[in-house]
Amino acid sequence: MNGNDMEAVEALFNPRRMAIVGASTNLAKWGNIIPNNILRDGYKGELYLVNPRGGEIQGIPFHPSLAAIGKEIELAMITIPAEAVEEVIPDCAQAGVKVAIVISGGFSESSPEGRVMEESLVRKAHEHGIRLVGPNTMGITSAEWSLTALMPPVGPRPGHVAFAAQSGNLGTQMLGWGSYRGIGFSRFVCIGNQCDLDFADYLEYFARDEQTRAILLYVEGFHRPRRILELAEEISTAKPIVIYKAGGTSAGSRAAASHSAALAGSREIYQGMIRQGGMIQAQTTEEMLDFSDALVKMPVPQGRRTAILSWGGGWAVVAADLCERAGLDVVPLPPDVHEELASILPSYWSKGNPVDMVGILNLDAHTRCLEVLAASEAYDAIVSLGTINAAGAFGLREPLRETPENEESEAKLNEVRRQYIRDRSTRFAYRVVELQEELGKPIVTVGMPQRDSENLETSDFPWEKISIYTNPERAARVAAMLVERGEYLRSRGV
Amino acid sequence: MNGNDMEAVEALFNPRRMAIVGASTNLAKWGNIIPNNILRDGYKGELYLVNPRGGEIQGIPFHPSLAAIGKEIELAMITIPAEAVEEVIPDCAQAGVKVAIVISGGFSESSPEGRVMEESLVRKAHEHGIRLVGPNTMGITSAEWSLTALMPPVGPRPGHVAFAAQSGNLGTQMLGWGSYRGIGFSRFVCIGNQCDLDFADYLEYFARDEQTRAILLYVEGFHRPRRILELAEEISTAKPIVIYKAGGTSAGSRAAASHSAALAGSREIYQGMIRQGGMIQAQTTEEMLDFSDALVKMPVPQGRRTAILSWGGGWAVVAADLCERAGLDVVPLPPDVHEELASILPSYWSKGNPVDMVGILNLDAHTRCLEVLAASEAYDAIVSLGTINAAGAFGLREPLRETPENEESEAKLNEVRRQYIRDRSTRFAYRVVELQEELGKPIVTVGMPQRDSENLETSDFPWEKISIYTNPERAARVAAMLVERGEYLRSRGV
Known part of the structure; x- marks a missing residue:
């Protein structure tokens, strides 16, 4: 891939300035929900909102374009319909965007036409020196920046597990569930269709990241298995890598193909890779959290x-x-x-x-x-x-039955x-x-x-x-x- | 065993009148904690308290003896020291007690002298026509009577799982955990040392009990495995029996011997018995609850x-x-x-x-x-x-970070x-x-x-x-x- 992989991932997880392209005043739109989630958790950088039709969210006005903000924006998060995404790439480039998260679905995961559109988007982005996350992703988080750039209203607990998930619903729910249980996360990324930045890039970044002490991967299929194995061999003595490999059965692999267009690959090949790379295999979704948390704390x-x-x-x-x-x-x-x-x-x-x-x-x-x-x-x-x-x-004990008359003295005893x-x-x-x-x-x-x-x-x-x-x-x-x-x-x- | 097994178990789970022998005004004593637990959940029968030294709990006065109550008491719960238990048996008999729960520890589970004392207690009880639960038990519950006669402050949810446990701490915690999760119990018994009434008796009763739709057993070792198998074959088509068999490894079977003096028996023998009896084996403590609840509800x-x-x-x-x-x-x-x-x-x-x-x-x-x-x-x-x-x-999502200024509008949205x-x-x-x-x-x-x-x-x-x-x-x-x-x-x- 390009030489600016790590620069892009660095910007993704540490953006001093970010913008939502496709901000919306409609409460039901992701362009409204995501900025609200970001504001809720007190993002430490500067948040800008872009929509040519104007409007505002919580007092933050919409700019007509990225360029109109007049500052260098490192990260763009794009929530407009798939067909319109490619058009905003030049505007992103003009504003200095290094990496764009494409939330929009309707690309390779949904149809052959979507695949063509996705390939074209990637070419355009690379022409402009921009790297892409997604499309078809639920977003990212970064504890260091108190950044929760997610679709679902999950508030992650800060900590030291970095998590890359090839599923938005599973990834964000695990994030929520883990946080509820007392597990903290340094970074999270829902990788979406991996049209550009992929597991290998995130893994490489997590390995270098001082905020991260254990790495968690939910994987349906790798794009670059050899690179992953090479990285895992390098990383896994210093930082443990916990992996949950889904799609290991015939029903599961059919489902994975439909879900993330992933070639789930043979179970044996993945098993060999996990072993050789010194990765730690979680056998259940619960173990994903149990293991990564244990490796940080014990x-x-x-x-x-x-x-x-x-x-x-x-x-x-x-x-x-x-x-x-x-x-x-x-x-x-x-x-x-x-x-x-x-x-x-x-x-x-x-x-x-x-x-x-x-x-x-x-x-x-x-x-x-x-x-x-x-x-x-x-x-x-x-x-x-x-x-x-x-x-x-x-x-x-719960008040399952009628409260006894002598409730008070009993409550005191308890x-x-x-x-x-x-x-x-x-x-x-x-x-x-x-x-x-x-x-x-x-x-x-x-x-x-x-x-x-x-x-x-x-x-x-x-x-x-x-x-x-x-x-x-x-x-x-x-x-x-x-x-x-x-x-x-x-x-x-x- | 005696012919009055079922009569005794019937009285155990459906007592119109019960008494605590060894009631105490000391907040740290089981003789205080248990009556408080019973009163808390609104037992539908009549509760009497016995202690010759006098006193009261929540306005209920202590009687000097069971006989002094002047009414027929079906169930006695005994919380006095082990050495004194045998002495109260004649008093129990005089009051018409059919079954006594011996909470007290210090019997066969703790020493050879304790074993002798336990055997003597059983003889005395049988001479007086009284059947025993325990000793060394944490008690029982019966939803039909809103009866929570337990040591720990667990408030069980009423429902249709009957549960017999060869461990007080595990049994009552599973009861609490299950209730918290929405699982309801018809009856619960912590079987203790099984000096008299045993698993087979409880199983037989649960099979007849209209309140019970699924049976759950936590087992370290059966006293009468043949009778259990016979019963299971009779029962298991009409009512499912879920069993967790502990002590299957060498470390576990040593621990079981120390804990409940149970001969854990060979894993193969128990496996065969479970299969032949049509019982359903839970492989984890979580499955004990998952399976028994599913069998009631689905x-x-x-x-x-x-x-x-x-x-x-x-x-x-x-x-x-x-x-x-x-x-x-x-x-x-x-x-x-x-x-x-x-x-x-x-x-x-x-x-x-x-x-x-x-x-x-x-x-x-x-x-x-x-x-x-x-x-x-x-x-x-x-x-x-x-x-x-x-x-x-x-x-x-949780308020993990500082509340944003615009909290109110965001809260409304959410x-x-x-x-x-x-x-x-x-x-x-x-x-x-x-x-x-x-x-x-x-x-x-x-x-x-x-x-x-x-x-x-x-x-x-x-x-x-x-x-x-x-x-x-x-x-x-x-x-x-x-x-x-x-x-x-x-x-x-x-």
Whole structure:
């Protein structure tokens, strides 16, 4: 491709000035919705709106053309009908646009005529030194610039996962879902039809990007698989690449061809490429988020020896099964660890690994048990169940039936209990973060889902440094993934 | 066992009068927490509290003994220390108690002395014609009586899943989590040490119970596996039995031995038993809830032919892969269905199965597409993605950054859009329920998680008749499970 790939992607994710070409006063149009989304999240650059018919959005007037703005615009976002896109390219060029996001659909994804139009658009753009994202994309985000240039009303949480998705609906919904769960994103791009800039370009940029610590790809088909493999081999020791490859079955590959015109390729070829490139394969959409988030927040273990710490016995049994099936070694407690734990726990504790803390309500003792296990040289990783988010578990009751007369006193009781649990559970969470940093061992935590996501924003909780899984299956898979990542890194001498 | 098994279980789940032996004014004691939980949820029978030292809870006075109440008490719940439990058995007998739940721990699960004490307790109880639940249990619930006799502050949603769990912490947390998700329970029992009443007794009762439409078991080890198999063979054509068998690995079986003194048994033996008994195996804790809820709310399909309807293309690709891998047949659209869909959707729709509705915002058109697919004789089951809970997807944005100045107008815009989506999404959900009832075909829906669980209570939404899965993996597994259930029933001539 052109030599200005990285310059264009740089401008895409760090635009000092951007413009929406096709701004609209009609509430139902993308040309209205997108600028509103950008304004909502407080974009740190300058936003300009272009529509020759005039108008304004939230007090920002429409300019008749890009050139009429009279300033150099780095990024243009184009929301006008497909047929009209090519015409605005010279105007973009005149305003200094380096890269244009073509939101409009109706190109190669929809008809042979659309394909011809798309090819013509690319030629025109390249003649004018402009690179293209899309067409048929839902947009991009960039946390560094508080930029949410998206069609759907998703507000991404800032963080360190960079995400390129070959699907707008899946990509933006994962972005929303991840943010809701406490996962932060550095950059997001919905790649659309990849008529020009493609997966390889974004991957190359993410590798260099200081804001990005893990890379997430939702892929139906690569345009340049060899370049991707070359890049992945270069990048993947320094930054983990999590990939979800869709279209691996016959029904899925037919669907991918219709959706993104992607040649899904043989499953075996992609498997080989993923392995050789040191990429990490997510088997489910949930794992896409679980894995990329874990790789940002947790250290990689030095081996497979895993200790399980559980508030109660049932979850301990389930977690032991799952960890063993995932290939982790649930090795016995060494005598010194056994002795220390016995001095903390009641006489009827499990006396083995998994460590069942037999339901004790003293959450400070949970923290001491965690410290003992984490400090032991016998273990490379810890899976902790139940203590984290304990307040969530204790906040689950709902007013499903009529309120009893004595509601008030009962509410007070509950509040006292809950406050205690919440304080101690939070203290435990901070200790998880500290121990991970001190000891370089992952502590994978399982907690009940928060009843109220407001807690993510308002309460004193180290969300930016901790991953919480709502069931032990997910925790076991994450722990096993981290172990494999460690083995890969050591095999590459890192 | 004794002939009064069913009489005892009947009294356990339908007590007109119950008493807490060991009621306490100390807020930290189970003898205080449990009665508060019972009062909170408005138990429809009469609750009595017993403690010779006197006191009261929420205005209910403590009686010095069960006999002193002067009425026949069917169910006693005992929260006093293990050593003292046996002593109160004669008092229980005098008051007419049929069944006693022994909350107290410190029996066979904790020491050889505890085991001796437990055996002695059982003998004493049987001498007095009393049957026992536990010891070492977190209690029971019964929706018919609005009875929540539990240690943790979980408020179960009423419904039609009966759940017996060989773990208090896992069982009650699943109960809370399920209720939070919209799953309703008819009965719940934490079986504890199974010193007397055991899995077989509860299973037999659930089979007869009119409130119960699906049975869920969390099992570490059965005491009477042959009886379970016999019962399962009798029951499982009429009522589905979902089972999660824990302790299948060496680490897990060691943990189970320590936790519930269960002999986890060989994985192969349990597998054979599950298959022969026509039970449905949940592979994950999440599937325990997904499967039992689906079996209550959805009809069983007549075959494997599955249509996929998706709001967007990415999820369509993913769902097609998953359904095919799960063994479903994602068969092509017949010409008449193709034609009808083409008349509803824009020209650039997917023109195949999966049906990609290419992101159209007209949710009434989604409903029409669903009607066309469901009515077609070419399909036995439908998987629908994105339309359900669309308001959730559109409500995901959070005030993560500073509020923009123009907050108000933007909030209004969002509200208008959201209200439209919410209304139409709800209409779609009601149509899902109607179509399932009319056509007897399952419609498995995938939607973004609700941002706000209040919606479960307050909004006009058919929660009692619809299951919503937050990712297509879960939906594909549920659809495949329903297909297998159908095949099982047909193989048994049902």
